Amino acid sequence: MNPTLSLVLNLLLAPIVGYLIAGIYYGTYRQITARIHRRWGPPLIQNFIDNFKLFSKKDAASHGMMFHLGPIIMSAGSVMSLLFIPFFNHGTLFSGLSTSGNLLLITYLMVIGPLGNALAVGVSGNPFGVMGVVRGLTRMIGLEIAFFIAIGLLMVTYNTTSLLDIMNIQAQTGVWNMVAHPLLFIISLFAFLGFMGSSPFDMVGAPTEVYSGPRAEFGSKYLGILMTQSMIFTFAKLLLWVNIFMGGASNWFELIAKTYALFLFQALWGAVFPRFKVEQAVDILWKVPAVLGVIAAIILQIQKM
Amino acid sequence: MNDTLFILTPLFFVALGVLGLFTPKSIGKLFPLIGVALAIGLFAYTPAYTGMISFDWIGIPSMELTAIISPIRLIFFAMLLLTLFVYGLATLNSKSNEEPFTMIAAGGMGIALFSGDLITLFIGWEIMTWGSYIPLLFRKKDHKAARRYLVFSLFGAATLLTGIILIGSHENSFLISSITRESAALGVPFMLIGFLLKSGTMPFHRWVPSAYSESPDLFTGFMSAALSKAGVFGLILAITLLPISETLFATIIAWLGTLTSLFATFRAIREEEIKGLLTWSSISQVGYIVTAVALGSSLGVAGGIFHAVNHTIIKILLFTVVAGIIARTGKTRFDQMGGLIYKMPFSFIAVLMGIIALAGMPPLGGFASKWLIYSALIEKGDVLQLVVVIAASTTAFLYNFKLIYGIFLGHPTEVDLSTAKEIGWGYRLALVVPLGLLMAIGMFPSALFTVINPILTEIGLEPILQGSYAIITTSLGSYNGLFVMETFGGAFAIILALFSLVKSKSRDLNRLDIAYAGETPTEKMPLHYGFAVGREIHRILFVGYWLKKSTTHFYNWVHSITNQFASLARLIYNGNMAFFFGVAFAVALLLWIIAGGNA
Numbered sequence: 067m068n069p070t071l072s073l074v075l076n077l078l079l080a081p082i083v084g085y086l087i088a089g090i091y092y093g094t095y096r097q098i099t100a101r102i103h104r105r106w107g108p109p110l111i112q113n114f115i116d117n118f119k120l121f122s123k124k125d126a127a128s129h130g131m132m133f134h135l136g137p138i139i140m141s142a143g144s145v146m147s148l149l150f151i152p153f154f155n156h157g158t159l160f161s162g163l164s165t166s167g168n169l170l171l172i173t174y175l176m177v178i179g180p181l182g183n184a185l186a187v188g189v190s191g192n193p194f195g196v197m198g199v200v201r202g203l204t205r206m207i208g209l210e211i212a213f214f215i216a217i218g219l220l221m222v223t224y225n226t227t228s229l230l231d232i233m234n235i236q237a238q239t240g241v242w243n244m245v246a247h248p249l250l251f252i253i254s255l256f257a258f259l260g261f262m263g264s265s266p267f268d269m270v271g272a273p274t275e276v277y278s279g280p281r282a283e284f285g286s287k288y289l290g291i292l293m294t295q296s297m298i299f300t301f302a303k304l305l306l307w308v309n310i311f312m313g314g315a316s317n318w319f320e321l322i323a324k325t326y327a328l329f330l331f332q333a334l335w336g337a338v339f340p341r342f343k344v345e346q347a348v349d350i351l352w353k354v355p356a357v358l359g360v361i362a363a364i365i366l367q368i369q370k371m
Numbered sequence: 372m373n374d375t376l377f378i379l380t381p382l383f384f385v386a387l388g389v390l391g392l393f394t395p396k397s398i399g400k401l402f403p404l405i406g407v408a409l410a411i412g413l414f415a416y417t418p419a420y421t422g423m424i425s426f427d428w429i430g431i432p433s434m435e436l437t438a439i440i441s442p443i444r445l446i447f448f449a450m451l452l453l454t455l456f457v458y459g460l461a462t463l464n465s466k467s468n469e470e471p472f473t474m475i476a477a478g479g480m481g482i483a484l485f486s487g488d489l490i491t492l493f494i495g496w497e498i499m500t501w502g503s504y505i506p507l508l509f510r511k512k513d514h515k516a517a518r519r520y521l522v523f524s525l526f527g528a529a530t531l532l533t534g535i536i537l538i539g540s541h542e543n544s545f546l547i548s549s550i551t552r553e554s555a556a557l558g559v560p561f562m563l564i565g566f567l568l569k570s571g572t573m574p575f576h577r578w579v580p581s582a583y584s585e586s587p588d589l590f591t592g593f594m595s596a597a598l599s600k601a602g603v604f605g606l607i608l609a610i611t612l613l614p615i616s617e618t619l620f621a622t623i624i625a626w627l628g629t630l631t632s633l634f635a636t637f638r639a640i641r642e643e644e645i646k647g648l649l650t651w652s653s654i655s656q657v658g659y660i661v662t663a664v665a666l667g668s669s670l671g672v673a674g675g676i677f678h679a680v681n682h683t684i685i686k687i688l689l690f691t692v693v694a695g696i697i698a699r700t701g702k703t704r705f706d707q708m709g710g711l712i713y714k715m716p717f718s719f720i721a722v723l724m725g726i727i728a729l730a731g732m733p734p735l736g737g738f739a740s741k742w743l744i745y746s747a748l749i750e751k752g753d754v755l756q757l758v759v760v761i762a763a764s765t766t767a768f769l770y771n772f773k774l775i776y777g778i779f780l781g782h783p784t785e786v787d788l789s790t791a792k793e794i795g796w797g798y799r800l801a802l803v804v805p806l807g808l809l810m811a812i813g814m815f816p817s818a819l820f821t822v823i824n825p826i827l828t829e830i831g832l833e834p835i836l837q838g839s840y841a842i843i844t845t846s847l848g849s850y851n852g853l854f855v856m857e858t859f860g861g862a863f864a865i866i867l868a869l870f871s872l873v874k875s876k877s878r879d880l881n882r883l884d885i886a887y888a889g890e891t892p893t894e895k896m897p898l899h900y901g902f903a904v905g906r907e908i909h910r911i912l913f914v915g916y917w918l919k920k921s922t923t924h925f926y927n928w929v930h931s932i933t934n935q936f937a938s939l940a941r942l943i944y945n946g947n948m949a950f951f952f953g954v955a956f957a958v959a960l961l962l963w964i965i966a967g968g969n970a
Binding site for chain 1: 419453710719729730731733738741745746749750751754757758761762765767768769770775776779780781782841847848849850851854855858859862863866867870873874875876877878879880882883884885887888898899900904905907908910911912913929931942947
């Protein structure tokens with residue numbers, strides 16, 4: 067196929083595919099939590115139904131131009147993070163723009179979304195929404211510390227910042243990083259749970275303490291686009307972890323299996339855990355990974371010698 | 372000798388400043404712009420990247436005053452010119468009257484930058500300090516902040532002078548090019564204290580918050596964007612003279628920078644004054660630069676210089692906007708502002724782009740330098756330092772959000788929205804250049820390497836070769852700035868277009884019409900959360916513990932020690948000048964006799 071055409075197709079299709087897959091995942095998530103609660107739960111495609119319903123509302127309450135643009139900035143951020151992460155560990159199919167980026171860029175692209183959200187919430191004038199945003203930003207300190215202890219040690223070990231290089235090394239040696247560096251994988255899972263917004267790190271929404279958190283002011287199509295982008299973003303995060311630690315995927319079956327395994331992990335974990343306060347979350351997110359990180363660093367040093 | 376005139380530009384700056392003291396205020400206001408035009412004109416007339424002149428002032432060849440230009444001096448001078456240009460445009464629209472002193476300080480900094488020998492460096496350093504001291508006296512009757520600035524600067528100058536004299540007496544020459552490693556090892560540590568003090572690295576940062584908050588608003592931007600870079604220049608000079616990258620000493624400085632970036636960020640979040648927040652942010656950003664430069668590797672120094680350029684652009688942008696807003700509203704604190712977004716759309720966009728770059732987010736220029744600094748840390752293999760820098764950088768999102776939320780979003784508090792207006796035309800005009808530069812650096816990050824690579828060669832490091840302007844490459848990876856910008860623009864446009872197809876109609880609500888736990892808020896309710904953003908951070912044990920600490924106690928201790936020494940001196944010196952001179956004369960006579968009594 068013509069490279070330009072395939073690039074354009076990749077760029078347009080990747081978010082749609084990500085949206086569909088993550089939508090189904092969330093469908094199973096709702097069923098699984100329902101079974102844990104001993105109810106039946108909604109059908110598998112309930113998320114798509116909800117999303118469609120939100121987009122077809124007649125009226126949307128807004129708070130001016132910035133409120134309108136915030137969710138769009140957030141979506142652009144999510145789509146961009148997805149585009150810089152390749153779906154497969156070989157070939158150009160769904161590789162998006164991964165050759166023009168690197169791991170550090172992706173971690174920073176993932177922050178554009180929260181910024182857009184924060185602006186929209188801020189302009190809405192809802193103090194509870196802003197509280198939610200501030201919780202989110204505070205939590206992010208802990209998340210990034212844990213995440214960077216893991217990927218920092220990985221990048222130092224392989225002496226590269228490129229995500230593709232890290233994937234290639236795993237493909238060549240045939241050993242996944244979660245096997246080669248189990249401690250780093252465990253550290254990164256702390257961050258993973260937080261990034262996925264699952265318990266015990268789900269204090270951003272926190273419906274029982276602050277009235278609904280960042281989403282409080284969004285309704286109808288605005289909530290709809292936030293829902294859409296959150297599914298795309300979820301898939302991007304699953305993909306990132308699969309690529310860094312699980313050797314990437316070589317075909318669709320492997321892709322689904324690996325991302326769903328990760329998704330299931332956080333779903334089950336989240337279903338049984340209560341919630342931390344934000345300061346407790348940050349505390350645990352830097353203390354435990356720091357201790358594990360020191361041990362991992364010592365092991366890496368020994369391996370080098 | 373065509374380049375002579377350009378090398379002398381700093382002297383013209385000082386001359387313009389002195390002239391400004393005796394001319395009417397309205398003419399003096401034009402001097403910064405005239406100075407910039409002069410410098411650019413002279414450089415365009417005879418473009419020269421190297422060159423030197425010297426002046427034998429007392430007939431001793433080893434004490435000649437020398438001025439040279441070289442790539443590194445030029446890039447810092449360019450930062451100074453950019454700052455001066457933005458400052459000069461904005462000040463046309465302000466009521467301030469410190470322009471002559473700004474010119475003197477700029478000239479002093481220029482002299483220090485162009486110095487080819489340590490004496491010239493010191494002279495420039497002192498002119499810069501004194502030029503920037505006087506504007507601090509303009510604001511209030513209480514001159515405590517100015518005095519503190521003076522005391523710290525004098526201490527810095529004293530250590531700098533100690534270093535210079537040690538080198539000079541060991542080397543028998545003050546020329547920077549003739550300094551050997553041995554004499555550098557003797558003097559550079561002393562000089563470094565002076566440099567770190569100027570850049571505001573912890574624990575020498577005490578003067579910065581008070582000096583910045585007491586200075587005239589526009590001048591604060593000048594101090595943060597330009598003058599703090601003199602310290603960075605000194606630091607680069609120091610690591611050139613004394614290649615320290617492998618020693619413990621370098622590690623200590625790198626960690627000082629890292630800790631500065633972390634703790635200053637914590638402190639910035641707590642700040643309730645808008646300028647205070649920017650001040651602490653400035654301290655923390657210079658911390659990154661110090662960290663990167665002290666790594667001493669090609670990547671580190673390149674990252675440091677890149678970040679210095681970015682920081683200059685961002686801080687002159689943000690301080691100028693804030694100065695404009697303060698001039699318009701007369702309010703200085705976050706809990707007095709709020710809800711100004713639709714009244715000041717241009718300032719909002721300027722601050723938004725400023726914080727995106729300050730947070731180091733793509734697609735703007737701020738990301739490139741952060742990426743280089745992280746890459747340098749990864750290359751060195753120092754994960755602990757990387758994680759601390761990342762933590763500082765992530766925590767910075769909080770103060771960035773506080774800055775934009777506190778001023779523009781949320782609800783209006785003490786500013787009357789019906790009368791609020793956009794910031795003055797001079798401020799707006801001034802901001803166009805930094806905004807354009809941020810976009811340009813974001814799209815073509817490696818274009819800056821056309822300047823950074825000659826610098827790396829100049830100070831004896833390997834250049835980092837780049838291909839196209841859009842792709843920035845290091846040994847560890849690369850990214851395409853233009854692609855990032857295009858994808859963001861494209862994704863934004865497509866999503867906006869698709870979103871516009873959705874049939875539901877947007878309806879703007881009254882600002883009090885919010886989901887408020889079932890209640891209906893009234894005008895009187897405190898709905899603006901501006902001053903409280905980031906309070907959570909105190910409850911994190913580690914952060915809360917360190918936020919309670921401060922270097923005040925240490926400096927109080929220094930103060931009491933100094934007092935005790937002073938009272939010891941008082942035992943001998945009884946306050947009678949005549950007696951004191953008598954003793955001094957007797958001692959001098961004694962020394963003369965001991966020395967052999969030669970005339």
